[in-house]
Amino acid sequence: MRDVAILGVGQTRFGELWDRSFREIGIEAGLGALQEAHLTSRDLSALYLGNMASGAFIDQEHIAPLILDYAGLAGHHIPAIRVEAGSASGAMALHQAYLAVASGLHDFVVVGGAEKMTDVPDTLAQAITSATADQEWETVFGATLPALWALMARRHMQDHGTRREDLARLSVLAHAHASKNPLAQFRNPISVEAVLESTPVAEPLGVLDCAPASDGAAAVVLGPLEGARRYTDVPIRIAASEVACDTMALQHRKDITTLEATVVARQKALKRSRREISEIPLVEVHDAYSISGLMALEDLGFYPKGRAAAALRDGEGAIGSRLTVNSSGGLKAQGQPFGAVGIAQVVEVVRQLRGQAAERQVSKATVGMTHNVGGTGATAVVHVLERAN
Amino acid sequence: MSAETVGIVSYGAYVPRYRITPEEIGRVWGSDGAAMGRGLGVHRKSVPAPDEDTITISTEALRIALRRARIDPQDLGAIYVGSESHPYAVKPTATVVAEAVGATPYLTAADFEFACKAGTAAIQTCMGLVASRMIRYGVAIGADTSQGAPGDALEYSASAGGAALVIGRERLIAEINATQSFTTDTPDFWRREGQRYPSHSGRFTGEPAFFRHVGECGRRLMEKVGTTPKDYQHVVFHQPNGKFPQRIGRALGFREDQMRWGLVTPYIGNTYSGAALIGLANVLDHAKPGDRILVVGYGSGAGSDAFDLTVTEEIGRFDRTLGTPVQEFLDNGAPISYAIYAKFRGKIRLGGEAA
Numbered sequence: 144m145r146d147v148a149i150l151g152v153g154q155t156r157f158g159e160l161w162d163r164s165f166r167e168i169g170i171e172a173g174l175g176a177l178q179e180a181h182l183t184s185r186d187l188s189a190l191y192l193g194n195m196a197s198g199a200f201i202d203q204e205h206i207a208p209l210i211l212d213y214a215g216l217a218g219h220h221i222p223a224i225r226v227e228a229g230s231a232s233g234a235m236a237l238h239q240a241y242l243a244v245a246s247g248l249h250d251f252v253v254v255g256g257a258e259k260m261t262d263v264p265d266t267l268a269q270a271i272t273s274a275t276a277d278q279e280w281e282t283v284f285g286a287t288l289p290a291l292w293a294l295m296a297r298r299h300m301q302d303h304g305t306r307r308e309d310l311a312r313l314s315v316l317a318h319a320h321a322s323k324n325p326l327a328q329f330r331n332p333i334s335v336e337a338v339l340e341s342t343p344v345a346e347p348l349g350v351l352d353c354a355p356a357s358d359g360a361a362a363v364v365l366g367p368l369e370g371a372r373r374y375t376d377v378p379i380r381i382a383a384s385e386v387a388c389d390t391m392a393l394q395h396r397k398d399i400t401t402l403e404a405t406v407v408a409r410q411k412a413l414k415r416s417r418r419e420i421s422e423i424p425l426v427e428v429h430d431a432y433s434i435s436g437l438m439a440l441e442d443l444g445f446y447p448k449g450r451a452a453a454a455l456r457d458g459e460g461a462i463g464s465r466l467t468v469n470s471s472g473g474l475k476a477q478g479q480p481f482g483a484v485g486i487a488q489v490v491e492v493v494r495q496l497r498g499q500a501a502e503r504q505v506s507k508a509t510v511g512m513t514h515n516v517g518g519t520g521a522t523a524v525v526h527v528l529e530r531a532n
Numbered sequence: 533m534s535a536e537t538v539g540i541v542s543y544g545a546y547v548p549r550y551r552i553t554p555e556e557i558g559r560v561w562g563s564d565g566a567a568m569g570r571g572l573g574v575h576r577k578s579v580p581a582p583d584e585d586t587i588t589i590s591t592e593a594l595r596i597a598l599r600r601a602r603i604d605p606q607d608l609g610a611i612y613v614g615s616e617s618h619p620y621a622v623k624p625t626a627t628v629v630a631e632a633v634g635a636t637p638y639l640t641a642a643d644f645e646f647a648c649k650a651g652t653a654a655i656q657t658c659m660g661l662v663a664s665r666m667i668r669y670g671v672a673i674g675a676d677t678s679q680g681a682p683g684d685a686l687e688y689s690a691s692a693g694g695a696a697l698v699i700g701r702e703r704l705i706a707e708i709n710a711t712q713s714f715t716t717d718t719p720d721f722w723r724r725e726g727q728r729y730p731s732h733s734g735r736f737t738g739e740p741a742f743f744r745h746v747g748e749c750g751r752r753l754m755e756k757v758g759t760t761p762k763d764y765q766h767v768v769f770h771q772p773n774g775k776f777p778q779r780i781g782r783a784l785g786f787r788e789d790q791m792r793w794g795l796v797t798p799y800i801g802n803t804y805s806g807a808a809l810i811g812l813a814n815v816l817d818h819a820k821p822g823d824r825i826l827v828v829g830y831g832s833g834a835g836s837d838a839f840d841l842t843v844t845e846e847i848g849r850f851d852r853t854l855g856t857p858v859q860e861f862l863d864n865g866a867p868i869s870y871a872i873y874a875k876f877r878g879k880i881r882l883g884g885e886a887a
Binding site for chain 2: 159161261264265342
């Protein structure tokens with residue numbers, strides 16, 4: 144296995160992109176990443192695309208060659224591969240691409256994540272996204288993603304004394320950071336009170352505890368670390384790309400206040416990267432819901448179970464604190480185009496490590512982590528990224 | 533614009549008397565109705581009685597208009613009724629209204645449909661007929677008995693009401709200085725043949741639909757006539773809820789006091805084709821000679837019609853007391869429960885009905 148580096152990143156604005164098509168945003172992100180890496184389409188040996196449900200959202204399947212084609216690359220006849228892992232599709236696509244480059248099979252690949260979610264009515268979007276939970280045991284009985292995360296929140300509150308305000312703080316933090324991110328969907332700062340008073344979705348979660356359904360795309364270009372400086376001044380090494388899976392239905396888990404998939408993926412990622420969690424000052428966690436963000440900070444080992452809330456109360460998580468959480472604004476406020484979020488998290492960490500995060504720059508960060516979850520935790524993907532020496 | 537000055541000769545509005553609150557609707561569906569009402573800026577909405585429909589509402593409104601200006605119905609050369617809830621799919625509303633007010637048979641009549649702006653489209657048609665001297669008076673009506681599907685967000689605002697304007701060349705209480713339209717193919721809200729309730733594309737009804745069309749149309753009209761918001765005493769927008777018109781008003785540069793009389797939806801709900809015209813009727817109830825009024829309607833699908841009006845001295849001689857002022861519809865009304873509402877709106881399946 145050889146070392147793999149990220150040579151370029153690209154991303155569209157996230158939000159309700161009603162005047163832009165799926166292929167258009169996919170191409171914008173992909174070409175943006177290629178341009179940054181000073182590569183041309185001739186240099187590419189494969190394209191990977193993370194996407195959850197284009198068939199259900201825009202009646203279009205077979206989207207990897209579609210993007211390839213409309214990017215003008217069909218004539219090169221390189222493989223284009225779609226990867227699906229629910230809301231972890233983006234990071235899972237990156238994992239597959241990483242394996243391909245690390246193995247020596249491919250040299251330069253572009254990995255995108257894209258989703259177009261706002262062309263269908265809200266109720267349909269809810270049904271499509273909830274299909275990432277267990278259809279036979281959960282959604283057929285009416286469970287939705289927010290309902291299932293609300294169950295986890297209730298249990299977390301009962302077992303660990305977590306309060307609504309503790310959850311709300313995650314959303315407040317996300318909006319504060321997104322206000323400094325020009326690509327973010329929600330750039331308005333919000334208060335804890337506003338979150339508490341927001342329209343109930345699935346108690347205890349209100350609408351401001353939940354990330355939106357968004358349109359958007361993000362992409363990165365991978366290549367061998369060796370020789371990477373020919374393409375970029377600051378190659379970002381993928382120090383670990385690890386995946387772990389778990390039961391689909393919540394009822395089959397021993398403890399629903401923790402995601403075992405996240406715990407195991409984190410353990411493997413730290414081992415692979417030869418890092419301690421305390422060395423990581425910067426993390427993008429999967430805050431599809433305030434509770435999922437809170438649980439992630441514990442399952443990733445930044446805080447013991449039940450202790451993340453106290454740390455956030457003391458101001459941790461903010462840019463400039465001991466641990467910066469979701470400097471992009473996270474899924475909550477940067478936006479949540481399902482298949483794109485796992486790549487967008489990586490784009491953010493790359494920009495931070497290169498020192499290109501402008502107003503939201505975390506000073507002196509040389510290593511960062513990303514955490515992308517599928518559904519209610521049946522898949523977790525953790526990446527550790529670092530500035531190459 | 534046209535060589536001939538045309539404008540409003542008379543007007544009348546009618547709103548059914550029953551009212552239901554968002555709290556009461558939310559109570560039935562297990563939703564926070566109060567929060568829904570606050571979010572929409574709607575305190576209550578009107579509900580038509582079982583014997584009321586777009587025809588009766590149009591007729592009531594037109595009768596008031598004819599009475600106020602003492603117009604002989606036989607002088608009406610055209611009646612156009614704009615609505616998205618015409619009682620018949622085939623067979624016009626306008627003919628029944630014409631017969632009811634005694635305007636038949638030597639007139640032209642037709643029904644208009646353009647979602648919520650069919651009434652303003654009818655005004656423009658009448659302006660053309662009147663200015664070209666094809667007719668003496670033309671009637672433009674916007675009226676609806678709109679329905680939202682039970683439990684849908686629309687149910688909190690969709691209401692009933694309408695207004696009639698008589699357009700002519702003489703005895704004008706308000707001159708129409710200019711009109712401007714803005715039309716695109718934008719599918720934000722629709723109801724197909726045979727469907728009982730309309731469908732809407734959620735938040736898409738906002739920015740690319742209502743706000744773009746109303747904003748662009750209003751701006752273009754002011755550019756054309758060389759006015760700015762401060763030149764107007766009153767402004768009226770289409771008002772699907774209480775919030776949208778205030779937001780676009782602020783965005784265009786209008787103050788709260790200019791929007792005061794034109795905003796009626798918070799008290800009667802969204803009367804669809806009636807909304808902007810009832811707002812205009814309320815403004816005319818309060819207007820003084822010389823007042824300048826901007827009206828911008830909106831219909832899904834989508835388009836806006838804007839009008840620049842100046843109130844004349846004639847309004848001093850015009851008897852506004854003949855006919856119910858809009859304020860009475862805003863202040864009064866008989867509250868009803870959801871059960872009565874369901875009965876009135878035909879949501880209860882009775883014995884003998886086909887399945």
